[in-house]
Amino acid sequence: MTRTVLRRGSCEVIMGPGMPTVIIGEKINPTGRKKFAQALLNGDLSLVREDALAQVGAGADMLDVNVGAAGVNEVELLPKAVKLVSEVVDVPLCIDSSNPDALAAALEVYEGKALVNSVCGKAASLEKVLPVVKAYGAAVVGLCMDDQGIPGDVDGRVRIAVKILERAEQLGIPREDVLIDCLAMTVSSDHMAGRVTLETLGRISRELKANTILGASNVSFGLPDRWSINAAYFSMAIQSGLTSLIMDPNAPGLRRIVKATDLLMGYDEFAMNYLTDYRQFTEND
Protein backbone atom coordinates (compact mmCIF):
# COMPACT_ATOMS: atom_id res chain seq x y z
CA MET A 1 0.00 0.00 0.00
CA THR A 2 1.32 3.38 -0.97
CA ARG A 3 1.60 5.68 2.03
CA THR A 4 2.29 9.38 1.67
CA VAL A 5 3.56 11.10 4.81
CA LEU A 6 3.47 14.89 5.16
CA ARG A 7 4.80 16.67 8.18
CA ARG A 8 5.28 20.00 9.82
CA GLY A 9 7.02 20.07 13.15
CA SER A 10 5.45 17.25 15.12
CA CYS A 11 2.17 17.22 13.18
CA GLU A 12 2.01 14.35 10.73
CA VAL A 13 -0.60 13.52 8.09
CA ILE A 14 -0.61 10.12 6.42
CA MET A 15 -2.67 9.22 3.38
CA GLY A 16 -3.19 6.16 1.26
CA PRO A 17 -5.71 3.56 0.13
CA GLY A 18 -7.96 2.29 2.90
CA MET A 19 -7.32 5.36 5.02
CA PRO A 20 -9.55 8.37 5.76
CA THR A 21 -9.54 11.00 3.01
CA VAL A 22 -7.18 13.88 3.77
CA ILE A 23 -8.93 17.27 3.60
CA ILE A 24 -6.79 20.15 2.35
CA GLY A 25 -8.27 23.63 2.89
CA GLU A 26 -8.36 25.65 -0.34
CA LYS A 27 -9.23 29.14 0.87
CA ILE A 28 -5.77 30.75 1.12
CA ASN A 29 -5.81 31.66 -2.56
CA PRO A 30 -6.52 35.00 -4.27
CA THR A 31 -8.21 33.46 -7.33
CA GLY A 32 -11.72 34.84 -7.56
CA ARG A 33 -11.30 36.76 -4.27
CA LYS A 34 -10.69 40.40 -5.06
CA LYS A 35 -10.42 41.60 -1.45
CA PHE A 36 -7.91 38.90 -0.62
CA ALA A 37 -5.87 39.76 -3.71
CA GLN A 38 -5.89 43.46 -2.86
CA ALA A 39 -4.74 42.75 0.72
CA LEU A 40 -1.83 40.67 -0.62
CA LEU A 41 -0.85 43.51 -2.95
CA ASN A 42 -0.70 45.80 0.08
CA GLY A 43 1.48 43.23 1.85
CA ASP A 44 -1.38 42.63 4.30
CA LEU A 45 -1.46 38.98 5.41
CA SER A 46 -4.22 39.33 8.03
CA LEU A 47 -6.72 37.46 5.82
CA VAL A 48 -4.21 34.63 5.35
CA ARG A 49 -4.09 34.33 9.11
CA GLU A 50 -7.89 34.39 9.46
CA ASP A 51 -8.39 31.80 6.75
CA ALA A 52 -5.76 29.52 8.29
CA LEU A 53 -7.47 29.57 11.68
CA ALA A 54 -10.98 29.23 10.27
CA GLN A 55 -10.13 26.25 8.08
CA VAL A 56 -8.24 24.28 10.71
CA GLY A 57 -11.07 25.12 13.10
CA ALA A 58 -13.44 23.57 10.57
CA GLY A 59 -11.51 20.32 10.35
CA ALA A 60 -8.90 20.83 7.60
CA ASP A 61 -6.07 18.27 7.90
CA MET A 62 -3.75 20.42 5.76
CA LEU A 63 -3.82 23.88 4.20
CA ASP A 64 -3.01 25.03 0.69
CA VAL A 65 -1.11 28.34 0.63
CA ASN A 66 -1.25 30.39 -2.58
CA VAL A 67 -0.46 34.11 -2.80
CA GLY A 68 -0.26 34.35 -6.59
CA ALA A 69 -2.22 37.54 -7.25
CA ALA A 70 -1.30 39.82 -10.17
CA GLY A 71 1.50 42.18 -9.17
CA VAL A 72 2.54 40.20 -6.08
CA ASN A 73 6.21 39.28 -5.70
CA GLU A 74 5.66 35.64 -4.78
CA VAL A 75 9.32 34.95 -4.08
CA GLU A 76 9.06 37.45 -1.25
CA LEU A 77 5.49 36.92 -0.10
CA LEU A 78 5.05 33.14 -0.26
CA PRO A 79 7.70 32.39 2.44
CA LYS A 80 6.16 35.13 4.59
CA ALA A 81 2.72 33.57 4.25
CA VAL A 82 4.09 30.09 5.00
CA LYS A 83 5.81 31.42 8.14
CA LEU A 84 2.71 33.22 9.31
CA VAL A 85 0.43 30.20 8.77
CA SER A 86 3.01 28.05 10.60
CA GLU A 87 2.77 30.34 13.60
CA VAL A 88 -1.00 30.11 13.95
CA VAL A 89 -1.77 26.46 13.08
CA ASP A 90 0.03 23.10 13.34
CA VAL A 91 -1.01 21.31 10.16
CA PRO A 92 1.32 20.45 7.23
CA LEU A 93 1.09 22.77 4.23
CA CYS A 94 0.60 22.48 0.52
CA ILE A 95 2.79 25.19 -1.02
CA ASP A 96 1.06 26.42 -4.16
CA SER A 97 2.74 28.48 -6.86
CA SER A 98 3.55 28.36 -10.57
CA ASN A 99 6.89 30.05 -9.85
CA PRO A 100 9.70 27.56 -8.99
CA ASP A 101 11.75 30.28 -7.27
CA ALA A 102 8.82 31.11 -5.00
CA LEU A 103 8.39 27.42 -4.21
CA ALA A 104 12.08 27.13 -3.27
CA ALA A 105 11.94 30.27 -1.13
CA ALA A 106 8.89 28.95 0.74
CA LEU A 107 10.35 25.46 1.19
CA GLU A 108 13.46 27.09 2.63
CA VAL A 109 11.49 28.39 5.64
CA TYR A 110 9.22 25.34 5.98
CA GLU A 111 10.08 22.91 8.76
CA GLY A 112 9.21 19.36 7.80
CA LYS A 113 7.92 17.65 4.68
CA ALA A 114 5.68 19.86 2.58
CA LEU A 115 3.48 19.16 -0.42
CA VAL A 116 4.36 21.24 -3.48
CA ASN A 117 1.48 22.28 -5.75
CA SER A 118 2.33 21.56 -8.56
CA VAL A 119 4.22 20.00 -11.43
CA CYS A 120 2.57 18.97 -14.71
CA GLY A 121 3.59 17.01 -17.80
CA LYS A 122 4.91 20.12 -19.61
CA ALA A 123 8.62 19.81 -20.34
CA ALA A 124 9.44 23.15 -18.69
CA SER A 125 7.48 22.28 -15.56
CA LEU A 126 9.14 18.86 -15.12
CA GLU A 127 12.56 20.43 -15.60
CA LYS A 128 12.09 23.29 -13.18
CA VAL A 129 9.81 22.02 -10.43
CA LEU A 130 10.96 18.44 -9.75
CA PRO A 131 14.56 19.39 -8.81
CA VAL A 132 13.19 21.85 -6.24
CA VAL A 133 10.91 19.15 -4.81
CA LYS A 134 13.85 16.75 -4.61
CA ALA A 135 16.22 19.30 -3.07
CA TYR A 136 13.85 19.95 -0.16
CA GLY A 137 12.65 16.36 0.25
CA ALA A 138 9.07 17.42 -0.37
CA ALA A 139 6.12 15.64 -1.97
CA VAL A 140 4.49 17.03 -5.09
CA VAL A 141 1.15 17.26 -6.85
CA GLY A 142 1.34 16.01 -10.47
CA LEU A 143 -1.33 17.43 -12.81
CA CYS A 144 -2.52 15.27 -15.73
CA MET A 145 -1.88 17.92 -18.39
CA ASP A 146 1.02 18.69 -20.70
CA ASP A 147 2.09 20.94 -23.57
CA GLN A 148 -0.92 19.75 -25.55
CA GLY A 149 -3.35 20.72 -22.81
CA ILE A 150 -5.70 18.48 -20.82
CA PRO A 151 -6.49 15.18 -22.56
CA GLY A 152 -10.22 14.60 -22.92
CA ASP A 153 -9.81 10.85 -22.49
CA VAL A 154 -8.75 8.53 -19.69
CA ASP A 155 -5.79 7.00 -21.56
CA GLY A 156 -4.29 10.41 -22.30
CA ARG A 157 -4.41 11.46 -18.65
CA VAL A 158 -3.00 8.16 -17.41
CA ARG A 159 -0.11 8.49 -19.89
CA ILE A 160 0.80 11.90 -18.45
CA ALA A 161 0.61 10.53 -14.90
CA VAL A 162 3.01 7.75 -15.89
CA LYS A 163 5.39 10.28 -17.40
CA ILE A 164 5.38 12.45 -14.26
CA LEU A 165 5.90 9.43 -11.97
CA GLU A 166 8.77 8.17 -14.11
CA ARG A 167 10.51 11.54 -14.27
CA ALA A 168 10.13 11.92 -10.51
CA GLU A 169 11.54 8.45 -9.95
CA GLN A 170 14.58 9.21 -12.14
CA LEU A 171 15.34 12.13 -9.83
CA GLY A 172 14.92 9.97 -6.75
CA ILE A 173 11.44 11.16 -5.77
CA PRO A 174 9.58 7.98 -4.78
CA ARG A 175 6.10 7.12 -6.05
CA GLU A 176 4.49 7.78 -2.67
CA ASP A 177 5.67 11.37 -2.82
CA VAL A 178 3.80 12.17 -6.03
CA LEU A 179 0.06 12.81 -5.68
CA ILE A 180 -1.64 12.61 -9.05
CA ASP A 181 -4.34 15.20 -9.78
CA CYS A 182 -6.67 13.75 -12.44
CA LEU A 183 -8.23 17.23 -12.91
CA ALA A 184 -11.86 17.89 -12.14
CA MET A 185 -13.42 19.64 -15.12
CA THR A 186 -16.85 21.16 -15.04
CA VAL A 187 -19.78 19.07 -16.22
CA SER A 188 -21.67 22.16 -17.35
CA SER A 189 -19.74 22.29 -20.62
CA ASP A 190 -19.14 18.56 -21.07
CA HIS A 191 -21.45 16.04 -19.47
CA MET A 192 -18.79 13.29 -19.70
CA ALA A 193 -16.17 15.34 -17.82
CA GLY A 194 -17.06 13.89 -14.41
CA ARG A 195 -16.83 10.34 -15.65
CA VAL A 196 -13.45 10.79 -17.37
CA THR A 197 -11.92 12.07 -14.14
CA LEU A 198 -13.47 9.31 -12.01
CA GLU A 199 -12.31 6.58 -14.38
CA THR A 200 -8.82 8.11 -14.49
CA LEU A 201 -8.77 8.12 -10.69
CA GLY A 202 -9.68 4.43 -10.65
CA ARG A 203 -6.88 3.51 -13.03
CA ILE A 204 -4.26 5.66 -11.28
CA SER A 205 -5.00 4.05 -7.95
CA ARG A 206 -5.36 0.44 -9.22
CA GLU A 207 -2.75 0.28 -11.99
CA LEU A 208 -0.14 2.84 -10.94
CA LYS A 209 -0.68 2.48 -7.19
CA ALA A 210 -0.18 6.21 -6.81
CA ASN A 211 -2.00 8.38 -4.29
CA THR A 212 -4.21 11.14 -5.57
CA ILE A 213 -5.48 14.63 -4.92
CA LEU A 214 -8.38 16.54 -6.48
CA GLY A 215 -9.53 20.16 -6.44
CA ALA A 216 -13.05 18.97 -6.85
CA SER A 217 -15.38 21.96 -6.36
CA ASN A 218 -14.80 23.09 -9.95
CA VAL A 219 -16.94 20.22 -11.20
CA SER A 220 -20.20 22.09 -10.59
CA PHE A 221 -19.25 25.48 -12.08
CA GLY A 222 -22.02 27.02 -14.19
CA LEU A 223 -24.85 25.02 -12.64
CA PRO A 224 -27.38 25.79 -9.92
CA ASP A 225 -27.36 23.96 -6.54
CA ARG A 226 -23.65 23.26 -6.75
CA TRP A 227 -23.78 21.60 -3.34
CA SER A 228 -25.64 18.55 -4.62
CA ILE A 229 -23.24 17.99 -7.49
CA ASN A 230 -20.19 18.50 -5.28
CA ALA A 231 -21.51 16.13 -2.61
CA ALA A 232 -22.22 13.36 -5.12
CA TYR A 233 -18.87 13.89 -6.83
CA PHE A 234 -16.80 13.93 -3.63
CA SER A 235 -18.37 10.65 -2.63
CA MET A 236 -17.83 9.04 -6.03
CA ALA A 237 -14.24 10.29 -6.20
CA ILE A 238 -13.42 8.72 -2.84
CA GLN A 239 -15.02 5.48 -3.96
CA SER A 240 -12.90 5.63 -7.13
CA GLY A 241 -9.74 5.72 -5.03
CA LEU A 242 -9.15 9.39 -4.23
CA THR A 243 -6.89 9.83 -1.18
CA SER A 244 -7.01 13.62 -0.65
CA LEU A 245 -9.36 16.47 -1.51
CA ILE A 246 -8.69 20.17 -1.90
CA MET A 247 -11.92 21.79 -0.72
CA ASP A 248 -13.50 24.44 1.46
CA PRO A 249 -13.84 22.77 4.87
CA ASN A 250 -16.28 25.49 5.88
CA ALA A 251 -18.72 24.74 3.07
CA PRO A 252 -21.82 23.61 5.00
CA GLY A 253 -22.18 19.86 5.12
CA LEU A 254 -19.58 18.92 2.51
CA ARG A 255 -16.93 17.86 5.01
CA ARG A 256 -19.56 15.64 6.65
CA ILE A 257 -20.18 13.97 3.28
CA VAL A 258 -16.46 13.13 3.14
CA LYS A 259 -16.56 11.63 6.64
CA ALA A 260 -19.72 9.67 5.84
CA THR A 261 -18.15 8.31 2.65
CA ASP A 262 -14.98 7.30 4.52
CA LEU A 263 -17.15 5.41 6.99
CA LEU A 264 -19.16 3.69 4.24
CA MET A 265 -15.93 2.71 2.47
CA GLY A 266 -14.62 1.07 5.64
CA TYR A 267 -11.90 3.65 6.25
CA ASP A 268 -13.19 4.70 9.67
CA GLU A 269 -12.98 2.05 12.35
CA PHE A 270 -15.74 2.26 14.96
CA ALA A 271 -16.91 5.41 13.10
CA MET A 272 -14.51 7.41 15.27
CA ASN A 273 -13.82 10.15 12.71
CA TYR A 274 -17.46 10.48 11.75
CA LEU A 275 -18.55 10.78 15.38
CA THR A 276 -15.76 13.20 16.26
CA ASP A 277 -16.81 15.36 13.34
CA TYR A 278 -20.45 15.13 14.38
CA ARG A 279 -19.74 16.19 17.99
CA GLN A 280 -17.33 18.92 17.07
CA PHE A 281 -19.40 20.56 14.37
CA THR A 282 -23.06 19.80 15.10
CA GLU A 283 -23.88 23.39 15.98
CA ASN A 284 -22.24 24.80 12.88
CA ASP A 285 -23.64 22.54 10.22
Next chain:
Amino acid sequence: MSVVLEEIKNGVIKLKPAIVKEACERALAEGITAQTILNAGLIAGMAVVGEKFKNNQVFVPEVLMASKATHAGMDVLKPILAESAVEPVGKFVLGTVKDDLHDIGKNLVGMMLEGSGFEVIDLGIDVSPEKFVKAAKEYNANIVGMSSLITSTLHYLGETIAAMEKAGLRDSVKIMVGGAPVTAEYAKQIGADGYGKDASVAVEVALKLLQQ
Protein backbone atom coordinates in the same frame (compact mmCIF):
# COMPACT_ATOMS: atom_id res chain seq x y z
CA MET B 1 -43.13 39.92 -37.38
CA SER B 2 -43.60 36.87 -39.55
CA VAL B 3 -44.64 33.68 -37.84
CA VAL B 4 -41.67 31.69 -39.09
CA LEU B 5 -39.15 34.20 -37.70
CA GLU B 6 -40.88 33.97 -34.35
CA GLU B 7 -40.59 30.18 -34.59
CA ILE B 8 -36.85 30.46 -35.21
CA LYS B 9 -36.36 32.85 -32.32
CA ASN B 10 -38.36 30.59 -29.99
CA GLY B 11 -36.52 27.53 -31.27
CA VAL B 12 -33.26 29.08 -30.08
CA ILE B 13 -34.79 30.11 -26.76
CA LYS B 14 -36.28 26.63 -26.27
CA LEU B 15 -32.98 24.96 -27.31
CA LYS B 16 -34.33 23.03 -30.30
CA PRO B 17 -31.73 22.69 -33.11
CA ALA B 18 -33.99 20.57 -35.36
CA ILE B 19 -36.86 23.05 -35.17
CA VAL B 20 -34.52 25.99 -35.85
CA LYS B 21 -33.02 24.26 -38.88
CA GLU B 22 -36.38 23.37 -40.36
CA ALA B 23 -37.83 26.84 -39.72
CA CYS B 24 -34.80 28.53 -41.32
CA GLU B 25 -35.27 26.43 -44.46
CA ARG B 26 -38.96 27.32 -44.51
CA ALA B 27 -38.21 31.01 -44.00
CA LEU B 28 -35.87 31.00 -47.00
CA ALA B 29 -38.52 29.21 -49.07
CA GLU B 30 -40.99 31.93 -48.06
CA GLY B 31 -38.63 34.48 -49.57
CA ILE B 32 -37.31 36.06 -46.36
CA THR B 33 -33.70 37.20 -46.77
CA ALA B 34 -30.94 35.33 -44.98
CA GLN B 35 -29.89 38.57 -43.31
CA THR B 36 -33.37 39.07 -41.84
CA ILE B 37 -33.54 35.47 -40.65
CA LEU B 38 -30.16 35.90 -38.99
CA ASN B 39 -31.06 39.16 -37.25
CA ALA B 40 -34.72 38.74 -36.40
CA GLY B 41 -34.55 35.00 -35.78
CA LEU B 42 -31.23 33.61 -34.59
CA ILE B 43 -29.60 36.70 -33.09
CA ALA B 44 -32.86 37.80 -31.48
CA GLY B 45 -33.21 34.38 -29.86
CA MET B 46 -29.62 34.31 -28.64
CA ALA B 47 -30.08 37.79 -27.13
CA VAL B 48 -32.97 36.49 -25.00
CA VAL B 49 -30.87 33.51 -23.88
CA GLY B 50 -28.00 35.85 -23.00
CA GLU B 51 -30.27 38.01 -20.89
CA LYS B 52 -31.70 34.98 -19.08
CA PHE B 53 -28.16 33.70 -18.46
CA LYS B 54 -27.23 37.02 -16.92
CA ASN B 55 -30.21 36.71 -14.57
CA ASN B 56 -29.45 33.10 -13.58
CA GLN B 57 -32.61 31.85 -15.27
CA VAL B 58 -30.67 29.57 -17.59
CA PHE B 59 -27.28 27.91 -17.04
CA VAL B 60 -24.13 27.05 -18.96
CA PRO B 61 -25.36 23.78 -20.54
CA GLU B 62 -28.48 25.57 -21.79
CA VAL B 63 -26.43 28.37 -23.34
CA LEU B 64 -24.35 25.72 -25.11
CA MET B 65 -27.52 24.06 -26.34
CA ALA B 66 -28.92 27.40 -27.54
CA SER B 67 -25.69 27.97 -29.40
CA LYS B 68 -26.06 24.57 -31.01
CA ALA B 69 -29.54 25.56 -32.14
CA THR B 70 -28.19 28.86 -33.52
CA HIS B 71 -25.48 26.99 -35.41
CA ALA B 72 -28.05 24.59 -36.89
CA GLY B 73 -29.75 27.66 -38.35
CA MET B 74 -26.46 29.24 -39.40
CA ASP B 75 -25.58 26.12 -41.39
CA VAL B 76 -28.70 26.68 -43.47
CA LEU B 77 -28.01 30.39 -43.96
CA LYS B 78 -24.25 30.34 -44.48
CA PRO B 79 -24.16 29.40 -48.19
CA ILE B 80 -26.66 32.15 -48.96
CA LEU B 81 -24.99 34.72 -46.75
CA ALA B 82 -21.69 33.92 -48.48
CA GLU B 83 -23.31 34.43 -51.91
CA SER B 84 -24.81 37.75 -50.99
CA ALA B 85 -21.50 38.66 -49.35
CA VAL B 86 -22.99 40.00 -46.14
CA GLU B 87 -20.15 41.46 -44.17
CA PRO B 88 -19.81 40.43 -40.52
CA VAL B 89 -20.29 43.37 -38.15
CA GLY B 90 -16.66 42.90 -37.14
CA LYS B 91 -13.80 40.45 -36.79
CA PHE B 92 -13.04 39.32 -33.27
CA VAL B 93 -9.92 37.34 -32.36
CA LEU B 94 -10.53 35.52 -29.10
CA GLY B 95 -8.43 33.39 -26.76
CA THR B 96 -7.42 32.41 -23.23
CA VAL B 97 -3.99 33.75 -22.29
CA LYS B 98 -0.77 31.72 -22.02
CA ASP B 99 -0.59 29.01 -19.33
CA ASP B 100 -4.33 29.29 -18.71
CA LEU B 101 -6.60 26.43 -19.75
CA HIS B 102 -9.99 27.80 -18.71
CA ASP B 103 -12.33 28.18 -21.63
CA ILE B 104 -15.97 28.09 -20.57
CA GLY B 105 -16.37 31.84 -20.18
CA LYS B 106 -14.33 32.49 -23.30
CA ASN B 107 -16.46 30.04 -25.31
CA LEU B 108 -19.65 31.68 -24.10
CA VAL B 109 -18.33 35.07 -25.18
CA GLY B 110 -17.46 33.59 -28.59
CA MET B 111 -20.93 32.17 -29.09
CA MET B 112 -22.67 35.35 -28.04
CA LEU B 113 -20.45 37.37 -30.37
CA GLU B 114 -21.23 35.05 -33.27
CA GLY B 115 -24.86 35.32 -32.36
CA SER B 116 -24.50 39.09 -32.68
CA GLY B 117 -23.03 38.91 -36.18
CA PHE B 118 -19.30 38.93 -35.43
CA GLU B 119 -16.88 36.71 -37.26
CA VAL B 120 -15.08 35.05 -34.36
CA ILE B 121 -11.59 33.60 -34.70
CA ASP B 122 -11.16 31.49 -31.58
CA LEU B 123 -7.49 30.72 -30.87
CA GLY B 124 -8.40 28.41 -27.99
CA ILE B 125 -6.51 28.19 -24.69
CA ASP B 126 -2.89 28.77 -23.63
CA VAL B 127 -2.44 31.45 -26.32
CA SER B 128 0.89 33.28 -26.20
CA PRO B 129 1.16 37.04 -26.84
CA GLU B 130 2.93 36.22 -30.15
CA LYS B 131 0.01 34.08 -31.29
CA PHE B 132 -2.48 36.86 -30.50
CA VAL B 133 -0.36 39.33 -32.49
CA LYS B 134 -0.02 36.96 -35.43
CA ALA B 135 -3.75 36.26 -35.58
CA ALA B 136 -4.69 39.93 -35.22
CA LYS B 137 -2.53 40.68 -38.27
CA GLU B 138 -3.52 37.64 -40.29
CA TYR B 139 -7.26 38.13 -39.87
CA ASN B 140 -7.17 41.90 -39.86
CA ALA B 141 -9.10 41.88 -36.58
CA ASN B 142 -11.17 44.78 -35.32
CA ILE B 143 -11.00 43.52 -31.75
CA VAL B 144 -8.79 41.13 -29.81
CA GLY B 145 -10.42 39.65 -26.71
CA MET B 146 -8.45 37.86 -23.99
CA SER B 147 -9.55 35.84 -21.01
CA SER B 148 -7.57 35.01 -17.87
CA LEU B 149 -9.14 32.97 -15.10
CA ILE B 150 -6.32 32.42 -12.66
CA THR B 151 -4.35 35.14 -10.96
CA SER B 152 -1.05 33.54 -11.96
CA THR B 153 -1.82 34.18 -15.65
CA LEU B 154 -3.28 37.67 -15.23
CA HIS B 155 -0.02 39.36 -16.17
CA TYR B 156 -0.23 37.91 -19.68
CA LEU B 157 -3.12 40.30 -20.41
CA GLY B 158 -0.77 43.26 -20.02
CA GLU B 159 2.07 41.47 -21.77
CA THR B 160 -0.12 40.72 -24.77
CA ILE B 161 -1.20 44.36 -24.94
CA ALA B 162 2.48 45.35 -24.87
CA ALA B 163 3.22 42.87 -27.66
CA MET B 164 0.36 44.34 -29.72
CA GLU B 165 1.82 47.80 -29.20
CA LYS B 166 5.27 46.65 -30.21
CA ALA B 167 3.86 45.12 -33.37
CA GLY B 168 2.31 48.48 -34.25
CA LEU B 169 -1.25 47.14 -34.01
CA ARG B 170 -2.45 49.14 -31.06
CA ASP B 171 -4.09 51.93 -33.10
CA SER B 172 -5.93 49.66 -35.50
CA VAL B 173 -7.07 46.94 -33.07
CA LYS B 174 -9.24 47.37 -29.99
CA ILE B 175 -8.47 45.16 -27.01
CA MET B 176 -10.96 43.63 -24.59
CA VAL B 177 -10.23 41.60 -21.46
CA GLY B 178 -12.28 39.47 -19.10
CA GLY B 179 -12.20 36.58 -16.63
CA ALA B 180 -12.91 36.06 -12.93
CA PRO B 181 -9.90 37.90 -11.44
CA VAL B 182 -10.13 40.82 -13.91
CA THR B 183 -11.78 44.07 -12.82
CA ALA B 184 -12.74 47.21 -14.73
CA GLU B 185 -9.97 49.07 -12.88
CA TYR B 186 -7.41 46.43 -13.76
CA ALA B 187 -8.47 46.55 -17.41
CA LYS B 188 -7.98 50.30 -17.44
CA GLN B 189 -4.66 50.04 -15.64
CA ILE B 190 -3.16 47.71 -18.24
CA GLY B 191 -4.49 49.84 -21.09
CA ALA B 192 -7.31 47.67 -22.43
CA ASP B 193 -10.12 49.37 -24.38
CA GLY B 194 -12.91 47.34 -22.89
CA TYR B 195 -13.86 44.96 -20.08
CA GLY B 196 -16.78 42.56 -20.06
CA LYS B 197 -17.84 41.29 -16.67
CA ASP B 198 -19.91 38.58 -18.34
CA ALA B 199 -20.64 37.31 -21.85
CA SER B 200 -23.60 39.57 -22.60
CA VAL B 201 -21.80 42.70 -21.35
CA ALA B 202 -18.82 41.68 -23.47
CA VAL B 203 -21.01 41.74 -26.59
CA GLU B 204 -22.42 45.17 -25.69
CA VAL B 205 -18.90 46.53 -25.16
CA ALA B 206 -17.63 44.96 -28.41
CA LEU B 207 -20.44 46.55 -30.41
CA LYS B 208 -19.68 49.92 -28.80
CA LEU B 209 -15.96 49.62 -29.56
CA LEU B 210 -16.76 49.07 -33.24
CA GLN B 211 -18.40 52.49 -33.36
CA GLN B 212 -15.27 54.24 -32.12
